[in-house]
Amino acid sequence: MIPRSAAIPKTPSWQRQMARSFTRLSTLLEWLDIDRQKLPFECDDSSSFPLRVTLDFASRMRNGDAGDPLLQQVLPLQQESAVVDGYSQDPVGDMNAAVSQGVFQKYNGRALLITTAACAIHCRYCFRRHFPYQQQHLEQQLCDQTLEKLNVPDISEIILSGGDPLTLNDQRLAQLLLQLKQLPYLKRLRIHTRMPVILPSRVTPELVEMLRTFPLPVTIVLHINHPNELDKRVATVLHQLRHSGTHILNQAVLLKGINDSSGVLKELCEKSFDMGVLPYYVHQLDKVHGSAHFQVSRERTLELEEQLRKTLPGYLLPRFVTEIAGENSKVPINLFNH
Numbered sequence: 001m002i003p004r005s006a007a008i009p010k011t012p013s014w015q016r017q018m019a020r021s022f023t024r025l026s027t028l029l030e031w032l033d034i035d036r037q038k039l040p041f042e043c044d045d046s047s048s049f050p051l052r053v054t055l056d057f058a059s060r061m062r063n064g065d066a067g068d069p070l071l072q073q074v075l076p077l078q079q080e081s082a083v084v085d086g087y088s089q090d091p092v093g094d095m096n097a098a099v100s101q102g103v104f105q106k107y108n109g110r111a112l113l114i115t116t117a118a119c120a121i122h123c124r125y126c127f128r129r130h131f132p133y134q135q136q137h138l139e140q141q142l143c144d145q146t147l148e149k150l151n152v153p154d155i156s157e158i159i160l161s162g163g164d165p166l167t168l169n170d171q172r173l174a175q176l177l178l179q180l181k182q183l184p185y186l187k188r189l190r191i192h193t194r195m196p197v198i199l200p201s202r203v204t205p206e207l208v209e210m211l212r213t214f215p216l217p218v219t220i221v222l223h224i225n226h227p228n229e230l231d232k233r234v235a236t237v238l239h240q241l242r243h244s245g246t247h248i249l250n251q252a253v254l255l256k257g258i259n260d261s262s263g264v265l266k267e268l269c270e271k272s273f274d275m276g277v278l279p280y281y282v283h284q285l286d287k288v289h290g291s292a293h294f295q296v297s298r299e300r301t302l303e304l305e306e307q308l309r310k311t312l313p314g315y316l317l318p319r320f321v322t323e324i325a326g327e328n329s330k331v332p333i334n335l336f337n338h
């Protein structure tokens, strides 16, 4: 007789944990001991971009503190529905850069793949929150037509993006990597993900091994905005990833009330470096509809960059950049005037 456990394919525990994320505001607030009546702002239970956060990430929020910098990143506010001049659905012109379904090329040498629409967290300021994922993510397997588009001398780096590419299971990732490693012009692979921080259990031994054996250099670009996002568990999985030979960088988004202070940014750069992560970018927020209340002024951003420059060694100083539709790279904020 076949044992029951052998007949049913086992769902990895990280997928079960992801399914158990907080998706209801009342449950999250109750769990954090926060009285909704006392919140200084109105929340929106019925947002079309609903609340989503893992237990891991929520456990790093401070109990009873409605102003917590991690909580602020996920709380759906009424304010998001405000229509603000200059804010739009596709502020960075991504839609104009599609070369094939799920494949975008805006910059020389690099193609970005929208591997999935799923994320383990819904970040309120996300520039992809209005993205038409249904039409614009890759199919299960890269089709011949897509592979043909990627198989050109001009594409030496492929960036797996989304959504979050590490929400794909190991099998799907393995399939994708197998297809990519057959591209003769490819020199580098990059993975843009929040998963090692949002759901550390996603970093399975199988994933680490897959990255270790990939024949090209692999860079993981994380997205950490505040030092409180980092704890011992995150440190452990980042160490495992580093051990597999991957480079790890971080891009943060500058967010009003969350990390718009030189003290917080300095601590973020130093603490992540302690865990093997090099600061890469601090992005000025893209003007996506619903995010205006997070915007930090250009003057303040320049001031923060200057303060950091004075306190950190050069290699720990992230590049402060903005994205301008039609430009062929991210643009250093001090070069951009408007």
Ligand SMILES: *Cc1c(COP(=O)(O)O)cnc(C)c1O
Residues within 6 Å of the ligand: 097, 104, 105, 106, 107, 110, 111, 112, 159, 329, 330
């Ligand atoms: C940001 C981005 C990249 C990567 O840019 P780097 O400056 O190399 O990190 C590539 N493609 C698209 C569409 C991007 O938005």
Ligand code: SF4
Residues within 6 Å of the ligand: 118, 119, 120, 121, 122, 123, 126, 127, 128, 129, 162, 163, 164, 194, 223
């Ligand atoms: S993890 Fe990244 S893609 Fe997903 S909601 Fe957050 S910022 Fe957007």
